[in-house]
Amino acid sequence: MTLITDPNIPDPDGFYSELIAAHDGLSDDDSAALNARLILILANQIGNRAVLSAAIRAVQCPATGDTK
């Protein structure tokens, strides 16, 4: 399994608005905590160490597009 960087989310607008709505009314700290919990549960869903490492590298420097 490799990191998927092509579109893979059905109903992207619906997903995005649900994600933003989950933060409605939260303080910045509470929002950051919610994001952390969300990342952890999604990481567990992915369950592949190499893919998780590639994802971390990809977002550290998004302008390069580097996942290696």
Place this chain on the structure above:
Amino acid sequence: MLDDRYSLAFRLYPYERSADQDAATPVRRPVVVMGGGPIGVATALDLGLQGIPVVVLDDHEGIGMGSRAICFAKRTLEIADRYGCAAPMLDKGVVWNVGKVFHDDRQIYDFNLLPEDGHKFPAFINLQQPYFEKFIVERVRQAQAEGAPIELRGKNRVDRVEVRDDHVVLQITTPEGPYTLEAEWLIGCDGASSPLRGMLGLDFEGRVFQDSFLIADIRMLNANFPTERWFWFEPWFKSGASTLLHKQPDDVWRIDFQIGWGVDRKEELKEENIRKRIDAMLGKVEYEIVWSSIYTFQCRRMKQFRHGRVIFAGDAAHQVSPFGARGANSGIQDVDNLGWKLGLVVQGKAPDTLLDSYHQERAYGADENILNSTRATDFITPKSRMSHIFRNAVLDLAEQFAFARPLVNSGRLSVPCTYDGLSLTGEDALIGGPARTRPGSPCPDAPMGEAFLLGQLGGGFTLLTLDADAPEELGDDGIPVTRLALYGADLTDAIRARYLGAATSAVYLIRPDQHVVARWNTYDQAATVAALRKSCGKDAA
């Protein structure tokens, strides 16, 4: 007493005294339309072409200055084509397909609308709203000359209405004084701030967005930009929190700056201040400012579009933010939906409950439009810190990672909705039929020899048969259904893909507004008549 609230781009229906003003007792008209914007005039055209007498009352003598709407969608052009006024729109309009999205000083991606082949009309044209309206009025003039019973009355302001069980009484002010007119049906097309809604004490609820946009339409004098839609999030030139640049006919470009809430409108609209923003953006180019304005926006709709003998359409019934160009485009779909239903009811061929389906279908459409334009607005103008962080994260990723691009939302452009599962929609009995033409869908166009399919559908109900036998003429209770029979060689690849799918034959019952009622593999008389009756609001089968 009857002062203009805005200046006119085209004075097309100057005040003329009507005999109704001299009548001893108020004259009763079958249909009166309040408001002569694009939606009101198109409503009159639809009804007039069916031979139904209709009077439009507008408090001005023509079309307002200022462009407002610029993007008109394919579905709007198809409807205008049915009315006979799409050709001048297409001639004058600018066709565009490419869009570019920027963040700060980086282009993060571009897109091509990649219009599907085999349609008479492009996905979009850009055209100043006053031209759009003018072409509809010109078509009304032509139809009048051919005998269509349409009247446009300028400087006729509706000041009061009384709603009775079977008619509405209107008090109207003209430059020569007041008069009273009665209407069996009153169609409220009086715009977003609808005085009619106020007179009837009706709600108009939804979300107000705390942001404002400065529009400048400029004519370039010595520069040229491509015919593309350019959208900046947080542009480096800092003229707005977001900025849109889009071409219109006559070398005019629309620029839209997001300038925040609580701005000093008078100050911002001073030419020198508008020029500061434009110069920062475009550098050394010469231009003149053709029109400018500041707007704020709402996403809201009436709870009910029909109130007995009063029916609302266009901005009076629903309002969306401009992102996605869903305002006028959805209003024209209202007209397309209402026209044939009201026509049948006025002619006594269908029960007036058919008009309840107008509310059901168009409120469904309005909700879809509001959802899409609310989402675009939330992306363009994030409401909270976290929403802003996510928005910029999407933009940061979108340049290198394709997955993030579908999340970038600078407006999901207007497409018509499918009336899935609503009360007029019939059965889907076509085994193997494509999903895009399921009952409730607007018929997609397709080439037919030198011509196109939608142009063959006419103004009434159609039975479209593909490699299937059926009677030439059928109908029920005085409502005719005309057959359009396609066999063998008529079935181009596009028609097969869009209407047959895996099936080898098909029969479609299609409404006057070109939405599919029901479909089958072969013709079945009883099923067809049942579907026709259902789609005319009779026996809820």
